Amino acid sequence: MSTTNPQSDAQPDDVPRRGRALRTEDTPAAAARSRRLSKARRRVANVAGLMAALVLTGALYSTIAPAHAEEAGASSDADYEAGREIYQNSCITCHGENLEGVDGRGPSLIGVGGAAVYFQVHTGRMPLVRQAEQGPDKPVVFSEEQIDQLITYIQANGGGPAVPSGNLRDGDLALGGELFRLNCASCHNFVGEGGALSSGKYAPSLHDADDLEIYTAMLSGPENMPVFGDNQLTPEEKRSIINYIQTVTEMPDPGGAGIGRIGPVGEGLVIWVVGISALMFGIFWMGTKA
Numbered sequence: 001m002s003t004t005n006p007q008s009d010a011q012p013d014d015v016p017r018r019g020r021a022l023r024t025e026d027t028p029a030a031a032a033r034s035r036r037l038s039k040a041r042r043r044v045a046n047v048a049g050l051m052a053a054l055v056l057t058g059a060l061y062s063t064i065a066p067a068h069a070e071e072a073g074a075s076s077d078a079d080y081e082a083g084r085e086i087y088q089n090s091c092i093t094c095h096g097e098n099l100e101g102v103d104g105r106g107p108s109l110i111g112v113g114g115a116a117v118y119f120q121v122h123t124g125r126m127p128l129v130r131q132a133e134q135g136p137d138k139p140v141v142f143s144e145e146q147i148d149q150l151i152t153y154i155q156a157n158g159g160g161p162a163v164p165s166g167n168l169r170d171g172d173l174a175l176g177g178e179l180f181r182l183n184c185a186s187c188h189n190f191v192g193e194g195g196a197l198s199s200g201k202y203a204p205s206l207h208d209a210d211d212l213e214i215y216t217a218m219l220s221g222p223e224n225m226p227v228f229g230d231n232q233l234t235p236e237e238k239r240s241i242i243n244y245i246q247t248v249t250e251m252p253d254p255g256g257a258g259i260g261r262i263g264p265v266g267e268g269l270v271i272w273v274v275g276i277s278a279l280m281f282g283i284f285w286m287g288t289k290a
């Protein structure tokens with residue numbers, strides 16, 4: 001009986017305590033459960049919010065996008081006018097009032113096409129600031145929009161190869177490598193590092209060029225570079241070459257420093273020199289210890 005007494009004594013105390021435990025988060029298990037529940041609720045709310053935002057963005061975009069497309073169609077006249085204005089401010093002194101060229105200053109641009117304009121202006125070669133052996137690759141002067149306007153204006157006066165669109169590097173990598181070695185490596189080196197040509201000219205490195213610059217370089221053949229029209233290299237072959245150039249450019253150097261990609265002989269020589277030096281150092285160090 002003395003064993004039941006403490007229990008019955010404890011009961012008045014116990015009951016309210018148990019009652020509290022049932023409805024609040026006093027016990028760790030219940031607290032954890034309710035925390036888990038509210039976390040799940042919060043997660044559901046987050047997902048719902050995200051979905052709502054996505055739907056809203058989609059709806060907004062679908063109302064704005066067609067308006068934008070219509071605008072682009074209607075504004076090609078405006079683009080032409082804007083392009084003509086840029087031309088008259090920045091190009092006319094060397095290329096003439098009607099794109100006919102100016103003796104001793106710049107060639108005619110009639111029929112060079114949008115591709116040549118994109119290449120020359122997007123790589124910063126044009127507008128040329130001074131007569132040099134070769135227009136250097138400078139920071140770009142015009143915005144993408146202004147370049148488009150110049151392209152519209154010059155393309156409309158005499159036509160010529162237009163700027164291509166779409167994915168420009170979906171060609172075959174192996175074929176691209178082969179075509180590059182056949183058509184480009186003689187001037188630009190096997191991996192596009194570039195190199196010197198005769199009489200102060202050079203073929204630049206291709207590693208800073210974007211897909212469209214490479215494509216339009218082939219279409220327009222700047223300076224000493226030959227024109228690779230679609231009869232010389234089909235669009236498919238051009239995209240293969242671009243794939244090759246960009247793959248080589250993005251390739252990491254697996255053995256650490258690439259040493260200018262001069263190849264296994266050069267790299268072996270560096271390892272040999274560094275290794276022998278380390279060995280000599282070790283020998284002398286042991287010698288001084290003894």
Ligand code: HEC
Nearest residue numbers: 090091094105106107112116117120126127128135220223
């Ligand atoms: C200071 C003179 C000068 C100015 C200004 C100039 N150019 Fe040129 N441009 C040249 C010369 C010289 C060449 C040919 C040599 C070369 O390519 O470097 C040339 C070549 C070009 C070519 C390549 C033609 C071809 O046959 O492929 C294009 C396209 C061109 N310029 C566009 C422009 C545009 C667009 C502007 C204005 C934004 C401009 N240039 C301003 C001097 C000039």
Ligand code: HEC
Nearest residue numbers: 134137183184187202203204209213214217222223224225
């Ligand atoms: C006969 C030599 C020669 C050959 C062959 C040649 N190029 Fe070029 N390339 C040049 C020269 C020279 C320039 C510089 C032109 C300039 O500065 O106006 C150049 C410039 C370029 C540029 C612009 C690089 C930059 O960002 O400044 C690209 C891209 C290019 N070439 C790609 C090619 C491709 C691709 C091939 C092969 C299909 C090729 N070239 C074949 C001589 C050559």
